[in-house]
Amino acid sequence: MTARLGLGTYRCLDVAEAALIAASCGADWVDTAPNYENGRAETSLAPVLAVYPHLQVSTKVGFVAPSARRIGVRAGALSPDDAARGHCLTPDYIAWQVARSKRMLGRTPDLVFLHNPEHGCREREIADRIYTAVLALEEACSQQIIKAYGVATWRGFSSELFDVATLLEQATKAGGSQHHLRAVQLPxxxxxxxxxxxxLDGHGVLAEALEAGLEVLASAPLHGGEVPGMVTRELSDLISPGSTPAQAALIVTASAPGVKRVLLSTGNPEHWRQAADAVARPSLSLDGLQRITDVLGT
Structure with missing residues (x-):
């Protein structure tokens, strides 16, 4: 497959342990956020990143860890109202948080995602919110605090609040033709x-990202661990004969057009090995993917 397996740390109870397992099994990417592992995820990753310098890392800006809210207010980066809401994408907060993430991780992040920019935002305001945020991220790139940025969303694309064209338009407005928008992340x-x-019909976020040269990181490929219990033996064999339900689900995600990385959240070595085996298999054909979407619907 062209897609590679990466570690997503959202559901990891011990981020450092999960990252060590993933890296020892050949993973080259770990995705995290300042609010993961009760606000400790970035600090937990720092020693792992030091041991595995090849391991690329993405983090996020948007949700504010409860442990950082008072600190952010004292630093003048957060208003008390934004701290209470627990989500902020103002320029001052973005500048403060990305610099803090760099310190916590012990290195420059390879990517910083705007984390659910649709959170608490009305439709008519979303383009302006994205522009203001990417303008701050372009400034962080120019100062070499971060290398590049993207947008990680749960429902921004599916609810049609924004699309890839919107992101490209705002990134170009903020950074010109040499902007640093590099990726999108979605379930x-x-x-x-x-x-x-x-x-498969030639449109939507995956097709648009592929055409624009943006990397797609697929999150929640097992939907919080619920998917394997939903996969029957018949469906598993339709996808990939002999695979486990979890492997079958991962094969579909990894075969999706445009997907470059599949983010699996696990600290179980055996689960990781089985997942790595699944993603190493040949991609499903477009016809095969079509059969699966026909059977399951959307």
């Missing part, structure tokens, strides 16, 4: 099959 799974079905 792609047997539960979230709509992006796959759209891509």
């Amino acid at each position: 792609v799974s047997l539960v979230h099959l709509a992006p796959v079905a759209q891509a």
Whole structure:
């Protein structure tokens, strides 16, 4: 497959242990956020990143860890109202948080995602919010605090609040033709099959990202661990004969057009090895993906 397996740390109870397992099994990417592991995720990753310098890391800006709210207010980066809401994308907060993330990680992040920019935002305000945020991220790139940025969303694309064209328009407005928008992250799974079905028809976020040269990181491929229990033996054999339900689900996500990385959240070595085996298999054909979307719907 062209997609590679990366570690997503959202559901990891011990981020450092999960990262060590992933890196020892050949993973080259770990995705995190300042609010993961009760606000400790970035600090937990720092020693692992030092031991595995090849391991690329993405983090996020948007949600504010409860442990950082008072600190952010004292630093003048957060208003008390934004701290209470727990989500902020103002320029002052972005500048403060990305610099803090760099210190916590012990290195320059390879990517910083705007984390659910649709959170608490009205439709008519979303383009302006994205522009203001990417303008701050372009400034962080120019100061070499971060290398590049992207947008990680749960429902921004599916609810049609924004699309890839919107992101490119605002990034170009903020940074010109040499902007640093590099990636999008969204759920792609047997539960979230709509992006796959759209891509097979030549439109939607996966097709648009592929055309624009943006990397797609697929989050929640097992939908919080729910998907394997939903996969019957018949469906598993349709996808990949002999595979486990979890492997079958991962194969679909990894085969989706445009997906470059599949973010698996696990600290179980055996689960990781089985997942790595699944992603190493040949991609499903477009016809094979079409059969699956026909059977399951979207």
